[in-house]
Amino acid sequence: MSKKLPKGIVLLCIALSWMYFFSSCANRKDLIYFQPDSTALNTSYELNAPKLQAGDILTISITADDIRATQPFNAVNSYQVGSLTNTNPFLPTYTIDNDGFIDFPKLGRVKLAGLTRTQAxxxxxTRVGQYIVDPGVNINIRNFRVTVLGEVARPGTFTVENDRITILEALGMAGDLTINGVRQNVMVVREQNGQKSEYRVDLTKRDALNSPVYYLAQNDVIYVQPNGARVQSSKYTQNSTVFISVAGIIITIISVLVR
Structure with a gap:
């Protein structure tokens, strides 16, 4: 009849299992977004709206009751006039140069960098109104992108249809944070006027809704760092094959010796 494994070996195996289990557990307060407190919410999109900057690619269309009056301002062929929509592949684009200007038909060089889309x-x-009665102007940023990295379900770079996107919507496009993402220290990197700035957002607090990066700007990068359990599990993963092999050999040897 085979002898049982020594009690110490059994206890060691149980202890290792429990250590791994507890290292993977997360506190409830670490996972809940916007936990109740007395913080007043005063987020204003207009105060935090992203500003146009060098490198932005814009589509601009001018409309009016007299469509012929708009033709000098819309750089399209005559057969394309009348279909000036944002999805029109023939709609002309204008790139803001390093000095912040675009070259616009009839008006020449116009500085738009530093303005919000509404201000632009x-x-x-106002400028076109010198030539056309009551003109309509529409501007869209064609290369408005945000990047989400780190502990999210689907990291990547996402192109946005308009400039009104929040950090929550960007994280939603990335599939939300994984259970291993640190919600108290989400980093947003933003470049303005050639200078990069770093912001930290605690998504477990309501004050996150008042953050200056709650509304994102074009080319913002969001990074969600891993928690301690995720870091530890990566170490376990790297060494798991060797550890399991060695542990298996040791247990096999002990089983043979105690027979």
Whole structure:
């Protein structure tokens, strides 16, 4: 009859199992977003709206009751006039140069960098209004992208249809944070006027809704760092094959010796 394994070996195996289990557990308060507190919410999109910057690619269309009056401002062929929508593949684009200007038909060089999209629309409407009665102006950023990295379900770079996107919507496009993502220290890297700035957001607090990066700007990068359990599990993963092999050999030898 075979003898049982020594009690110490059994206890050691149980202890290792429990250590791994508890190292993977997360506190409930570490996972819940926007936990109740007395913080007043005062987020304003207009105060935090992203500003146009060098390198932005814009589509601009001018409309009016008299469509012929808009033709000098819309750089498209005559057969394309009348279909000036944002999805029109023939809609002309304008790239803001390093000095912050675009070259616009009839108006020449117009500085748009540093303005919000709404401010740029109002500025062009005033300029075009010198030639057209009550013109309509529409501007869209064609290369508005945000990047989400780290402990999210689907990291990647996402192109956004408009400039009104929140950090929550960006994380939603990335499939939300994994259970191993640190919600108290989400980093947003933003570049403005050639300078990079780093912001930290605690998604477990309501004050995150008041953050200056709650509304994202083009080319923002969001990074979610891994928690301690994730870091430890990566170490276990790297060494698991060797550890299991060695443990198996040791247990086999002990089983043979105690027979």
């Amino acid at each position: 629309i109002n500025d062009l409407r």
